[in-house]
Amino acid sequence: MDLHRFFVKVGTADRIVTNYYQGGQIWTIRKLLKHKRLPESAIKSKIRDLPRLSEKVSRVLAAKRSGMYEMGIDWAFDKNGKLWILEVNSNHPQFHPLRKLDRTAYNRMRSFARSYGRCDA
Template sequence: MRTKGSRSISVKSKWTKTKWLLADRALRQFVPETKLFTLSSLNDMTGRYKMVYFKPTGGSGGNGIARIVRTSSRKFRVKKDARTFETSSTGSLYGRLKRIARGRSYLLQKGIHLQTSGGRPFDFRMTMQKPEKGKWVPSVMFVKLGKPNTVVTNYHQGGKLALVGETLRRSGYSSGQIERYKMRLRTLGLQTARCFERRSPRFRELGLDVALDRTGRLWILEVNTRPNFYALKSLRDKSLFRTMVRYGKKYGRTR
């Protein structure tokens, strides 16, 4: 657990944060099945799900993430960054993933087939900030658009930021549906903020990465306790960046 000054804290471990979400009765239904990477959990997860994500417990910005796709009963295709390789057994897959991990802790997470907009997969970022004691604000929400067939949507991995309304409209959603999704994202943000606040009152900002699958269901992929502000400068509309900075000033994140 990392502290910034005496006012706000940051937790790097995705596994710790996932366990908090899973322990919350209201939120566990929104969390894709996630397990620590072991040979046993790899056998289990790849046996039950055709697509599984391999994620470092302490990574950020989409770094180190690989996508595993089961192509037949015993064969797998793995994509990491621009590289793709295939294996012919779970044992050889485990060996290759162990080499990628290099002794670091990794997670396996059920893969979510993301909704697309203009042919690009996307997920949502819902940012929560707490400028005053005990008062969380759903400050900004936006979309991260990935390149077609990429493993992650992150801006630092070639993704692009966009507005929620225009992205969902391009996917064929009506104005009413768009407003309902925005309301659901704010609700998820507030529920997550309350969940984290029960662990410590010193959290001041959270960035939820929320997937929309092709059936219309929302999933919390992970929660960042020190979300990136500056990628928002890439949007034509600078108001989202200004909003985050304004709230961030109240707890010392920005000047």
């Protein structure tokens, strides 16, 4: 798995929300974990299971409700390094902020959204 394809929302120091449109930023997970001064082995360890777990969550939810074509899964690591799901957004997760960070990822997500008829993609 290409580690730079995982994106994170980073909030401003004076807010508890990480919303991009409220002053947050979009970073790669690698940039965030390097910012936290983690060694390369720890970076790989922290995100090793994200693709498998994300797919598992997506399959379970899609089986429960038809029409769930895209999902934004918000994950968090607690202070002990345990991974938690904060929420799953299934109503048109926003990928437009990725346009400046990673045009290839943005184009791919936009293509997927258009393929099932999402008009705002």
